Amino acid sequence: MIWSKIETLSRQEIEKIQLERLQETVNRVYEKVAPYRKKMDEMGVKPQDIKTLKDLAKLPFVTKQDMRDNYPFGLFAVPKDKLVRIHASSGTTGKPTVVGYTQGDLDTWTECVSRIACMGGATPKDVSQICFGYGMFTGALGLHYGLENIGSAIVPSSTGNSEKQIMYMQDFETTLLVATPSYALRLAEVARGMGVDPIKDLKVKIALVGSELLTEAMREEMHKYWGKDVLVTSNYGMSELMGPGVSGECEYLDGMHINEDFFIPEIIDPVTGEVLPAGEKGELVITCIKKEGLPLIRYRTKDITRLIYEPCKCGRTFVRMENLSGRSDDMLKIRGVNVFPSQIEEVILSFNELGPHYEIIVEREGYLDKLTIKVELNFTTDSFKELERITGEVKAKIKTVLGLDAKIKLESPNTLQRFEGKAKRVKDLRSK
Numbered sequence: 001m002i003w004s005k006i007e008t009l010s011r012q013e014i015e016k017i018q019l020e021r022l023q024e025t026v027n028r029v030y031e032k033v034a035p036y037r038k039k040m041d042e043m044g045v046k047p048q049d050i051k052t053l054k055d056l057a058k059l060p061f062v063t064k065q066d067m068r069d070n071y072p073f074g075l076f077a078v079p080k081d082k083l084v085r086i087h088a089s090s091g092t093t094g095k096p097t098v099v100g101y102t103q104g105d106l107d108t109w110t111e112c113v114s115r116i117a118c119m120g121g122a123t124p125k126d127v128s129q130i131c132f133g134y135g136m137f138t139g140a141l142g143l144h145y146g147l148e149n150i151g152s153a154i155v156p157s158s159t160g161n162s163e164k165q166i167m168y169m170q171d172f173e174t175t176l177l178v179a180t181p182s183y184a185l186r187l188a189e190v191a192r193g194m195g196v197d198p199i200k201d202l203k204v205k206i207a208l209v210g211s212e213l214l215t216e217a218m219r220e221e222m223h224k225y226w227g228k229d230v231l232v233t234s235n236y237g238m239s240e241l242m243g244p245g246v247s248g249e250c251e252y253l254d255g256m257h258i259n260e261d262f263f264i265p266e267i268i269d270p271v272t273g274e275v276l277p278a279g280e281k282g283e284l285v286i287t288c289i290k291k292e293g294l295p296l297i298r299y300r301t302k303d304i305t306r307l308i309y310e311p312c313k314c315g316r317t318f319v320r321m322e323n324l325s326g327r328s329d330d331m332l333k334i335r336g337v338n339v340f341p342s343q344i345e346e347v348i349l350s351f352n353e354l355g356p357h358y359e360i361i362v363e364r365e366g367y368l369d370k371l372t373i374k375v376e377l378n379f380t381t382d383s384f385k386e387l388e389r390i391t392g393e394v395k396a397k398i399k400t401v402l403g404l405d406a407k408i409k410l411e412s413p414n415t416l417q418r419f420e421g422k423a424k425r426v427k428d429l430r431s432k
């Protein structure tokens with residue numbers, strides 16, 4: 001089901017809407033948001049210089065640091081009394097980033113998430129269990145209102161109480177699950193522990209996963225735990241831009257359609273800031289063109305992807321962004337080599353003997369970085385020979401993929417930490 005006709009407009013029609021909304025937004029922020037005006041004046045660019053979509057590249061970038069520097073409301077384009085909701089990022093270091101919504105922004109958000117949910121297969125008949133933490137985090141409420149808007153029945157079960165979550169799934173006949181991939185796997189484990197087979201005894205047919213990367217290997221793992229015919233789609237967003245609903249995968253699972261009438265994507269070289277030609281891989285930059293409260297222009301997401309303009313079989317014309325291979329924030333530099341945790345995950349999940357639970361530890365010994373990967377076995381064994389064989393094979397594959405030596409530690413099933421929200425699998429102990 002395609003939620004809105006706008007999702008199938010021609011490129012020319014989409015670009016016409018984008019240019020009008022961009023010009024309106026730039027005018028407004030120049031007038032209302034002092035830090036923007038200052039930046040634009042410093043670069044010698046005025047709102048009237050934005051004559052085509054290409055002129056977007058003349059405008060300054062906004063980063064998370066700009067949001068912190070203007071904490072809490074300095075980048076807002078409306079007075080505080082026009083806001084109806086405030087969210088904030090977790091902010092592991094220092095102040096969080098604060099985002100605010102007018103009623104119009106909430107309506108936009110709901111529209112965007114409704115589209116994404118339909119792309120992932122949701123219908124008014126679904127019973128949708130939202131296993132994201134409700135609170136300052138935008139994930140839960142974003143999905144909540146979007147799914148409610150299409151007529152699905154919402155079970156706002158949040159995170160935790162995993163046994164009760166399984167009970168709800170059984171008794172309410174939940175068909176749609178919203179969770180991080182790692183918590184979805186955890187819930188399947190808990191179900192099995194209760195003697196409930198997630199594939200036979202539960203009715204989940206759709207999983208909308210987000211907040212963590214969904215690698216293809218992890219999607220496979222989701223199918224192993226929840227069944228082959230469950231449609232597992234990832235969706236993308238971040239609170240700075242709105243929350244979930246910026247883009248999402250359709251049933252063809254070939255990149256996430258961006259809601260282009262609300263967001264303009266660009267791909268830049270993360271080092272030089274230059275806009276890259278269509279189809280090249282680089283850092284995703286997003287401009288919000290229909291936000292009232294916090295209309296960020298050229299926000300640097302730090303996510304690495306590329307844009308796919310070829311038509312999609314689903315009939316939507318909105319450009320797709322390739323599923324993320326990594327956030328530049330998550331990238332580790334180990335002995336001079338760039339390593340994305342997702343690369344290690346792909347190796348681990350390519351072994352049938354290993355489960356999807358792992359931990360990456362990076363330490364410094366003398367002047368040398370040391371990489372240790374702890375991973376759970378899928379079965380119990382006392383055979384030293386068997387353990388030695390698996391260890392050797394994982395080590396060799398890591399060496400081939402990353403070009404690095406790693407110490408592999410195999411752990412017994414169900415011993416590593418489980419996560420209800422975004423999994424924290426990397427421990428970089430080098431700075432301490």
Ligand SMILES: [Zn+2]
Nearest residue numbers: 250312314316
């Ligand atoms: Zn599609």
